[in-house]
Amino acid sequence: MFVSDEDLMMKCRKGDTGAFELLVRRHQNPLINYIHRFINDYHRAEDLSQETFLRVFKSAGRYKPTASFKSWLYTIATNLCRNEVRNRSRRNTCFFEDLVEEGEDVYHTEIMRDTRYLPDVLLEKKEQRQMIRKALAQLPENQRVALTLVTYQDLRYEEVAEILGCSVGAVKALIHRARQKMKKLLIKAGIGVEKIDE
Template identity: 90%
Template sequence: MFVSDEDLMMKCRKGDMSAFELLVRRYQNPLINYIHRSVNDYHRAEDLSQETFLRVFKSANRYEPTASFKSWLYTIATNLCRNEVRNRSRRNTYYLEDLVEEGEDVYHTDIMRDTRYMPDVLLEKKEQRQIIRKAFAQLPENQRVALTLVTYQDLRYEEVSEILGCSVGAVKALIHRARQKMKKLLIKAGIGEENINAKI
């Protein structure tokens, strides 16, 4: 039987750890991916995801079932990502993934791995992923958050508007601008419209 997130959260509020565990299992994958797209560092993304779940647990008493759990969770994660990016720029810290030059392939996960014998398809996908990630990093913060939430987390515009604290109309405009800018950036990175079409 499927139990809704809100019901699980109410159980968690009463101290049911199994309900909390189920929530973590449900959202660990999308949450890490969302944070990873924002901070561009896997280990930091894992830390921040753990921190997000910890905050959810701590503030379970304050949770009201009127609010959607999903948007509440992503609001916490978005705030943590914003803090992380702000602190990073203050400390002038760069992660290895950010320092990757165009065309190079030096993921920190790949340092120990010999990529010479990897299939071409994998390499191509990796390259493609890298280009998309770089293009995402160039978007303004609100546009990036809105587009990530809609494209990868499958959130509704209404939920995104709750997370960003703006109207649904504003989200509509943000998504559209983000898509247009992404298209321009991808064309600039060498993936023209024809290439996009060909790849699809």
């Protein structure tokens, strides 16, 4: 029987750590990927994901079942990521993966471990990933967050609006602008219209 996130959260409020473990199992993968796309540092992304889950557990008492758990989780994660990026820029430091040369691989991806792929496909995937990473990094923060949440986390516009603290109309505009810009950036990076149109 499938138990919804909200029900699990209500069990957590009563101190059920088993329910919380199930929540972590459900959301750990997408959350780490979201944070990784935001801050571009795998190890720091793991730390921040742990911190996010810990904050969720600590503030379980304040959780209201009327709010979607997913949007609550990603609001906490987004705030943590924003603080991290702000602190980094204040300290004038770069994320580890921003310093890595194009040829090096610092990712622990599922595709890399999958033996079904041939080396040239792997290389192509790697290049694609790097291009997307660079293009995403060039987007303004709000556009990047909105696009990542919709594209990779499959969140509804309403939930994104809740996370960003803006209207659904504003999210619609952000997503569209981000997609247009991504299209231009990818074409500029050598992924031509033909390749995108493939």
